[in-house]
Amino acid sequence: MLRTKEQYHDDLFAMRSNIYIGGECVGRDDPRLRPGISVLDITFDLARDPEWKGVATAISPVTGEEINRWAHLPQNPHDLIQKQKLIRLGARRAGGCIQRCMGHDAINALAICTREMDDANGTEYHRRFTDYLKVYHQKDLDGCCAQTDSKGDRMKRPSEQQDPDAYLHIVEERKDGIVVSGFKMSITQAPYADEIIALPTRALGEEDRNFAVAFAVPADVEGLKLITRPVWLREKDNPKAGPFCRYGVSDCIVFFDNVFVPRERVFMCGEWQFGRRLALLFADSHRHSYSGCKPAVSDILCGAAALAAEANNIEKASHIKEKLSEFAGAAELAYAAGIAAAVFGEKTASGVFFPNEIYANVGRRLTGETIYHEYNLLTEIAGGIAVTMPFNEDFDKGENKEALERFILRNPKLSPETSCKIWQFVENVGASSMASWYKIAGVHGGGSPIMETIALNIGYNFEDKKRLARYLAGIDESLDDSSMRDSKPDFTGIA
Numbered sequence: 367m368l369r370t371k372e373q374y375h376d377d378l379f380a381m382r383s384n385i386y387i388g389g390e391c392v393g394r395d396d397p398r399l400r401p402g403i404s405v406l407d408i409t410f411d412l413a414r415d416p417e418w419k420g421v422a423t424a425i426s427p428v429t430g431e432e433i434n435r436w437a438h439l440p441q442n443p444h445d446l447i448q449k450q451k452l453i454r455l456g457a458r459r460a461g462g463c464i465q466r467c468m469g470h471d472a473i474n475a476l477a478i479c480t481r482e483m484d485d486a487n488g489t490e491y492h493r494r495f496t497d498y499l500k501v502y503h504q505k506d507l508d509g510c511c512a513q514t515d516s517k518g519d520r521m522k523r524p525s526e527q528q529d530p531d532a533y534l535h536i537v538e539e540r541k542d543g544i545v546v547s548g549f550k551m552s553i554t555q556a557p558y559a560d561e562i563i564a565l566p567t568r569a570l571g572e573e574d575r576n577f578a579v580a581f582a583v584p585a586d587v588e589g590l591k592l593i594t595r596p597v598w599l600r601e602k603d604n605p606k607a608g609p610f611c612r613y614g615v616s617d618c619i620v621f622f623d624n625v626f627v628p629r630e631r632v633f634m635c636g637e638w639q640f641g642r643r644l645a646l647l648f649a650d651s652h653r654h655s656y657s658g659c660k661p662a663v664s665d666i667l668c669g670a671a672a673l674a675a676e677a678n679n680i681e682k683a684s685h686i687k688e689k690l691s692e693f694a695g696a697a698e699l700a701y702a703a704g705i706a707a708a709v710f711g712e713k714t715a716s717g718v719f720f721p722n723e724i725y726a727n728v729g730r731r732l733t734g735e736t737i738y739h740e741y742n743l744l745t746e747i748a749g750g751i752a753v754t755m756p757f758n759e760d761f762d763k764g765e766n767k768e769a770l771e772r773f774i775l776r777n778p779k780l781s782p783e784t785s786c787k788i789w790q791f792v793e794n795v796g797a798s799s800m801a802s803w804y805k806i807a808g809v810h811g812g813g814s815p816i817m818e819t820i821a822l823n824i825g826y827n828f829e830d831k832k833r834l835a836r837y838l839a840g841i842d843e844s845l846d847d848s849s850m851r852d853s854k855p856d857f858t859g860i861a
């Protein structure tokens with residue numbers, strides 16, 4: 367089934383009120399949530415648009431029916447590339463973050479890890495998960511991923527924390543399910559998701575057994591509170607403002623206050639040995655997703671910088687050309703890393719095709735490192751007007767309207783109206799509440815750069831480089847490069 371955005375809204379607005387903003391409990395129809403809901407609308411519209419069939423849609427391996435690609439488990443490299451393409455496409459339209467990749471990455475991680483736990487322990491998590499996914503596909507659900515725990519004292523393990531709620535944990539195990547408590551934080555799109563998919567955030571020891579828990583619950587389940595921080599642009603309700611102003615985002619503290627999770631929705635319960643594996647499966651899949659969305663952010667920043675250069679009539683200056691080319695490097699190297707991760711990925715026992723973790727991590731780290739630099743490029747090219755421009759209303763009405771039409775004109779080839787729109791866009795993209803969100807998301811979303819460093823320290827073959835150096839230095843007589851010969855890209859599904 368492919369839901370329309372109207373069906374999605376109906377389902378959303380029928381949910382129990384458990385959203386808290388500024389100390390008040392509000393419904394999902396609160397206008398401050400609307401900019402985020404409008405982003406999700408794009409994902410429903412794209413899936414029903416014949417032009418994007420096969421990019422925004424896929425065939426479900428569990429129901430055999432056409433589904434929204436956000437709910438799909440990639441089966442081959444082609445699927446991973448289509449996912450990457452869809453993320454860049456959606457993110458370009460949403461102005462930077464399409465918000466659905468976390469749920470997608472969570473279901474992939476669960477499909478793989480439940481199978482591996484069953485193979486190791488004879489449990490039945492994979493069957494439960496597949497049954498859950500069938501309903502997820504049939505109802506065309508949207509899940510957010512609640513992985514990041516509030517974590518309390520960073521130097522202490524989950525079981526050592528003064529407040530056990532610093533990490534989501536099992537409070538009680540019953541025959542028919544489990545009761546869980548704890549805080550997850552920075553959870554994007556939780557207030558307008560159908561489902562919350564909870565996963566562990568880190569490697570766990572035996573003493574952390576109760577913190578090894580994964581499950582899915584409806585986002586309005588009894589005992590769940592979503593303490594929400596919406597981000598929107600000042601012009602969100604101005605019909606004359608550009609599409610960028612329609613979109614925004616909400617992140618949440620997801621507070622599980624003794625929430626009951628029925629057995630059929632529990633996908634990990636005490637398997638602490640698999641804590642790291644499940645956390646990393648999500649993180650690596652999400653880092654691959656960044657190779658789609660971060661290039662879109664670079665596209666937008668590059669476009670804004672190029673327009674600012676045009677408005678300043680400095681396009682032909684050599685330092686501007688050089689700066690613009692840096693955006694191309696940031697966007698396309700990250701995108702290329704995503705494609706490499708897809709064709710050098712691997713088929714897991716669950717049938718899910720998983721991106722190569724080295725390429726996914728180097729791509730993600732590059733994007734985290736360049737994000738502030740890219741904003742700096744825009745600032746250098748645009749000058750200071752982004753933070754000093756009068757409000758839109760001053761350009762629209764009042765006694766200074768005519769004077770401001772002259773003021774805003776720098777490049778005589780542009781009309782005052784176009785010039786004004788360019789500078790308003792530069793302000794919104796580069797110097798707004800959303801701009802700050804994108805900067806910090808660019809660094810920490812998908813794991814802080816240190817997490818990619820750790821992943822690379824574990825997975826990258828440094829011994830191979832040492833062997834090479836030993837050979838070139840004359841310490842070893844021969845060099846074994848057979849791994850280069852044996853590693854072959856997989857083009858399954860790619861026409």
Ligand SMILES: Cc1cc2nc3c(=O)[nH]c(=O)nc-3n(C[C@H](O)[C@H](O)[C@H](O)COP(=O)(O)OP(=O)(O)OC[C@H]3O[C@@H](n4cnc5c(N)ncnc54)[C@H](O)[C@@H]3O)c2cc1C
Nearest residue numbers: 468511512513514520552553554806807810812813814816
């Ligand atoms: C905009 C945004 C959206 C997000 N959306 C989601 C989402 O949808 N779902 C989700 O699950 N998460 C989400 N996240 C969370 C994101 O994954 C985390 O921000 C990220 O993993 C970093 O965790 P943290 O913010 O708790 O920072 P910390 O982990 O506290 O990191 C802060 C600093 O402390 C250091 N540090 C931490 N622990 C240690 C230690 N033991 N020893 C030494 N140094 C340490 C780190 O290296 C880092 O430099 C989102 C984050 C942002 C900013």
